[in-house]
């Protein structure tokens with residue numbers, strides 16, 4: 071008897087383009103959301119986006135509450151939950167980079183309220199995903215949450231963000247190549263849950279981004295368009311899979327371990343990009359796709375070495391040899407690399423010298 075079932079949660083509205091930040095009030099109307107919103111933002115995104123959006127709400131007769139967070143921590147999530155309860159808001163709006171959006175996502179999940187995602191940087195594929203990522207003890211990887219009711223991604227705002235945030239978003243997408251390789255390996259060796267639709271969508275997203283790499287240039291609004299479409303598509307792949315598997319393999323384990331060993335040293339997307347060069351080498355050896363990944367990262371100005379990440383060689387080796395253990399997710403790292411093997415892959419791929 072056929073007994074499979076699936077429940078795919080996706081946003082109802084995805085609005086991308088020039089000046090769409092002015093449409094947040096319309097999107098709220100379209101969703102029939104009533105009452106006050108709580109904006110969850112951080113200092114620069116507040117100035118760039120949250121303040122003008124607040125002015126639009128005020129003009130429409132609604133007075134939003136605002137929380138400004140500095141770091142993605144559980145204390146920040148708790149502060150947002152407490153403010154939401156004290157201010158009697160009825161939905162949340164995450165406005166900023168990955169951390170502000172993840173805090174809004176986690177708080178709204180806890181409050182059982184809807185939330186909107188308004189990215190001010192095209193820096194990560196959690197903009198639309200059903201995953202939330204807030205450090206919990208030693209855990210750095212994402213956990214299950216609900217996707218936003220709507221995403222409003224203004225390409226004018228995204229194009230004006232610091233360039234390295236956009237290159238981080240590109241690298242987060244390019245890392246989908248190795249994430250999918252790891253997922254297929256785990257399917258073959260461990261018979262893990264696998265979705266060919268989600269895997270293919272994730273791979274195709276990376277391919278489209280790499281094929282359009284010549285459109286990805288600083289200050290060019292079309293770059294923000296190409297990258298934000300890719301980030302949405304990658305997030306949808308995670309929602310279809312109901313897992314971050316299509317977008318997160320061993321290269322993400324490496325990055326999560328760097329977050330513990332060298333907190334704040336480099337952006338999430340940049341770390342996973344460098345990880346992806348090395349795990350592609352582990353999958354395919356000298357003739358595999360590691361050079362293509364490195365060239366793609368180079369072509370969009372993303373880091374390809376430990377030095378460019380601002381992380382020392384020994385920390386890279388420590389992350390490589392220990393990261394397999396941080397999560398129950400089978401990857402090309404198997405039960406772990408020893409130091410000699412880690413040094414060899416990092417040296418051969420010129421991540422360390």
Ligand SMILES: NC(=O)C1=CN([C@@H]2O[C@H](COP(=O)(O)OP(=O)(O)OC[C@H]3O[C@@H](n4cnc5c(N)ncnc54)[C@H](O)[C@@H]3O)[C@@H](O)[C@H]2O)C=CC1
Pocket residue numbers: 112113114115118142166167168169170172190191193194195196197199200201202203212227228230231232235238242337338339
């Ligand atoms: N939930 C999920 O599915 C996923 C979550 N993530 C998480 O997202 C986080 C990474 O996100 P990022 O955006 O790289 O880091 P982030 O949120 O820390 O942003 C980096 C910095 O850029 C600033 N910023 C944002 N927009 C700006 C603008 N327009 N102008 C000037 N500054 C601006 C932020 O305020 C922050 O200081 C990580 O915690 C990662 O784990 C990443 C991928 C998927």
Ligand SMILES: O=C(CO)COP(=O)(O)O
Pocket residue numbers: 195196201203210211212213242314317318322323
């Ligand atoms: O960053 C992500 C996908 O790009 C989320 O993956 P994790 O589940 O490893 O945190």
Ligand SMILES: [Zn+2]
Pocket residue numbers: 194195242317318322338339342
């Ligand atoms: Zn990622």
